Every structure is written in C-alpha cells, then in structure tokens.
Amino acid sequence: MDYAATFRISASGMALEKARLEIASVNIANMNSAGRSADSVFKPLKLVGQAVPFPFAGHFDHVRAGGVRMAGAVPVETAPRLVHEPGHPYANAQGMVAYPGVDHTAEMLNLNIALRAYEANVVALNAGRTMAARTLDIGGQNGA
Amino acid sequence: MALEAVAPVGLEQALRAVAKAGPPEGTQVVSAPGGEFSAWFAREVGAVNGGLVQAEASMRAMALGQGGNLHEVMIQLEEAKLSFQLLAQVRNRVLEAYQEVMRTQV
Numbered sequence: 001m002d003y004a005a006t007f008r009i010s011a012s013g014m015a016l017e018k019a020r021l022e023i024a025s026v027n028i029a030n031m032n033s034a035g036r037s038a039d040s041v042f043k044p045l046k047l048v049g050q051a052v053p054f055p056f057a058g059h060f061d062h063v064r065a066g067g068v069r070m071a072g073a074v075p076v077e078t079a080p081r082l083v084h085e086p087g088h089p090y091a092n093a094q095g096m097v098a099y100p101g102v103d104h105t106a107e108m109l110n111l112n113i114a115l116r117a118y119e120a121n122v123v124a125l126n127a128g129r130t131m132a133a134r135t136l137d138i139g140g141q142n143g144a
Numbered sequence: 145m146a147l148e149a150v151a152p153v154g155l156e157q158a159l160r161a162v163a164k165a166g167p168p169e170g171t172q173v174v175s176a177p178g179g180e181f182s183a184w185f186a187r188e189v190g191a192v193n194g195g196l197v198q199a200e201a202s203m204r205a206m207a208l209g210q211g212g213n214l215h216e217v218m219i220q221l222e223e224a225k226l227s228f229q230l231l232a233q234v235r236n237r238v239l240e241a242y243q244e245v246m247r248t249q250v
Contacts, residue, residue, distance in 0.1 A: 003226065007222070007223065011216060018215070129226065
C-alpha cells in the first residue's frame with residue numbers, strides 16, 4: 001500500500017480546514033467594514049468542500065487520490081446590518097450605514113470546527129505514519 | 145586438482161559430471177550481472193537523499209517566510225523520515241545476510 005497516498009488524503013483535508021479557518025477569519029475581519037450602499041456591502045463567505053472520488057474498485061494496490069478539495073468560497077446572501085450613524089460618510093438619506101450581516105457566533109463556531117477537523121486530520125495522518133513505521137518492524141530484531 | 149582422500153568415493157567424477165551437465169532440468173538461471181543490487185541500492189539511496197534535500201529546501205523556504213504550506217512541509221519531512229527508515233531497514237537486512245554468510249562453517 002502506498003502510504004504517500006494516505007498522507008495526500010489527510011493533507012487535502014488539512015488544506016481544506018485551513019481554508020475554512022481563513023474564510024472565517026475573513027468574515028470576522030470584515031465584520032465592521034461599512035459598505036457604500038446596502039448592495040455593495042461585504043457578503044460573508046462560505047466554504048464549499050467537495051469530495052474527490054476514491055477509486056477503490058478492485059485495485060487495492062493502486063489506491064490513488066481520494067480526499068477532498070475546495071469547490072470554492074461562495075458569498076452568502078444575508079441581510080446587511082443597518083446602523084444609524086448620520087455622520088458617517090457612507091450613511092444613506094436616512095442616516096443608516098450598512099454593515100455586513102456576519103453571524104459572529106456562527107463564525108466563532110466555524111473557527112472551532114475548522115480547528116477540531118484539522119486536528120482529526122493530523123491524527124489520521126499520524127495513524128498512517130505509525131502504521132508505516134510498524135510495517136518497517138516486520139522481521140526486525142526487537143519486533144514481537 | 146586431484147582429491148586423493150575422497151577419490152575412492154568417486155566424488156571427483158561426480159562433481160565433474162555435475163559441472164558438465166550444468167544446472168538441473170527445469171531450473172531457471174537468472175542472469176545477475178555483477179553490481180545489479182548495488183546499483184539498485186545506490187539508486188534508492190539517491191532517491192532518499194533527494195527526498196531529504198527537498199524536505200530541507202522547503203523547510204528553509206518556510207523558515208525564510210517564502211510561503212508554502214506548513215503541513216505540506218511537515219508531511220514532506222515525515223515522508224523523508226519514513227523513506228530513510230526503510231533504507232536503514234534494507235541495510236540492516238543486507239548486513240544480517242552478509243554476517244550470516246560470514247558465519248558459515250567452511
């Protein structure tokens with residue numbers, strides 16, 4: 001079995017979770033960036049992951065690819081948060097300024113989800129590495 | 145050379161006959177030109193070294209802040225470590241076999 005393939009699968013998961021963290025960070029960073037109008041305000045992004053088909057059919061020795069890839073970061077249509085700030089340069093006729101409709105709680109949760117999923121990928125990779133290292137113990141002097 | 149002590153047994157004739165007849169029927173003689181294993185081993189050592197060098201290069205790039213993914217670098221290091229361990233195991237086996245041969249009673 002090709003252990004490098006196992007590593008690649010976990011690496012793709014890690015890359016995706018890293019992207020999830022980055023997107024949550026972008027959303028949080030832009031939480032208070034005012035928009036010139038209610039339409040042009042920053043839209044919170046959402047990461048879309050896509051499974052890479054795992055070609056398992058029959059050929060156990062030729063397991064390749066698998067894993068996950070990022071299909072894209074799509075803007076979510078959320079209603080902007082309107083704040084009454086008459087002195088603001090971007091304020092409209094009613095004195096309202098549009099701020100992005102970022103869900104702070106959900107973004108904090110996303111950070112945690114990304115962190116835990118990343119850790120799970122690291123654990124999976126370490127399990128694969130341990131398996132490979134154990135394989136090298138076959139026939140060894142100190143192997144039971 | 146004549147083997148006087150064992151001549152009565154007819155061993156010398158038997159050995160000559162075996163030498164003339166060649167390998168027994170049905171035995172395939174695999175032509176192993178000298179240095180095939182050592183060439184393969186040298187190639188593998190080169191490949192392992194290449195992996196180590198590449199891992200070191202990406203580690204250096206990472207440390208210099210030239211971008212790159214931290215997890216990719218760590219995985220490269222892990223792969224290099226594993227391939228080196230495999231190489232060390234192959235070397236152990238070869239050395240074991242060699243010592244086994246050297247211990248053979250002649």
